[in-house]
Amino acid sequence: KQEVTQIPAALSVPEGENLVLNCxxxxxxxxxxxxxxxxxxxxxxxLLLIQSSQREQTSxxxxxxxxxxxxxxxxxxAASQPGDSATYLCAVGDQGAxxxxxxxGTRLTINP
Amino acid sequence: GAVVxxxxxxxxxxxxxxxxxECRSLDFQATTMFWYRQFPKQSLMLMATSNEGSKATYExxxxxxxxxxxxxxxxxxxxxxxxxxxxxxSFYICSAFGGGSETQYFGPGxxxxxx
Numbered sequence: 001k002q003e004v005t006q007i008p009a010a011l012s013v014p015e016g017e018n019l020v021l022n023c024x025x026x027x028x029x030x031x032x033x034x035x036x037x038x039x040x041x042x043x044x045x046x047l048l049l050i051q052s053s054q055r056e057q058t059s060x061x062x063x064x065x066x067x068x069x070x071x072x073x074x075x076x077x078a079a080s081q082p083g084d085s086a087t088y089l090c091a092v093g094d095q096g097a098x099x100x101x102x103x104x105g106t107r108l109t110i111n112p
Numbered sequence: 113g114a115v116v117x118x119x120x121x122x123x124x125x126x127x128x129x130x131x132x133x134e135c136r137s138l139d140f141q142a143t144t145m146f147w148y149r150q151f152p153k154q155s156l157m158l159m160a161t162s163n164e165g166s167k168a169t170y171e172x173x174x175x176x177x178x179x180x181x182x183x184x185x186x187x188x189x190x191x192x193x194x195x196x197x198x199x200x201x202s203f204y205i206c207s208a209f210g211g212g213s214e215t216q217y218f219g220p221g222x223x224x225x226x227x
Contacts, residue, residue: 034215043118043205043220044156051214089155098144098209100216102155 002027004092006103014111015082021075021106023090028068032093035064035075037086038105044089048075080110114140116208118219125196126227133191133204133222140211141186147179150203150221162189186210196226 003026013019023033032051036044048057048064050073056065063076077084087107091100115138125131135145144163148156160181162168168181178200180192189208193200203223207216 032214036218041203041221041223044207044218046215046218049215091156098161099158100146100156100207102157104155107153 002030002092002094002101004090004101004103006088006090006106008106009104010107010109012109012111013080015080017080018076018078019080019108021077021088021090021108023073023075023103025071025073025092025101027094028071030068030092030094033064033066033073034091034093034100035062035073036089036091038089039086047088077108082110082112084108085110114138114208114211114213114217116142116206116217116219118204118206118222120222121220122223122225124225124227127197128195131193131196131224133193133206133224135189135191135206135208135219137187137208137210137217140208140213140217142189142208142210143186144209145183145189146207146209146216147181147189147191148205148207150205152203156205159191193224196224198226200224201226 007022034049035047050066061078087105089105090103119134147159160168160170162181162183170176183189205221207218
């Protein structure tokens with residue numbers, strides 16, 4: 001059974017810092033991996049989707065990497081801003097991405 | 113981009129009543145819809161997968177008679193929480209898969225509070 005773990009559970013950094021969020025998964029036979037953002041009381045916003053054949057994806061200040069063999073992914077946020085404050089969820093797609101297994105999330109706070 | 117809506121966004125009900133939550137894909141046909149449950153400060157847990165015109169597939173530990181799912185059309189799935197109890201209070205999120213995409217599109221969620 002696939003298990004997804006995110007470390008740290010919470011992170012607080014001053015504005016402007018670069019930071020890395022970690023995600024690990026137990027079964028390397030994944031279809032894809034996705035990073036989401038969730039604001040309090042809201043739904044999910046997809047940030048980056050990495051196919052199993054890819055090693056990284058970039059969107060603006062965000063860069064996500066994938067190392068299937070070691071069962072790890074990282075989300076790199078450059079030049080953090082207070083608006084980046086949210087919970088970031090990592091999800092692994094199995095069975096043609098029709099099943100997503102989520103990590104517990106990292107609650108990120110960027111202090112002005 | 114693909115949009116998924118949920119209605120209602122928030123509902124408060126008395127214990128013992130049933131509550132229906134709608135999930136709609138607004139600009140694409142969803143071959144598959146998913147229902148998740150999220151407790152405070154916890155991650156999303158998949159409850160069930162529904163395909164249009166067929167019975168939903170429930171995850172282990174989810175009572176199918178408690179959480180009734182109907183996927184009557186390619187743009188609408190409903191989740192009915194029957195005889196709701198306070199422990200059913202949670203944030204319910206749906207997602208839809210289809211339109212040629214390789215990702216699920218998530219609704220904004222419905223917060224259920226059972227008194």
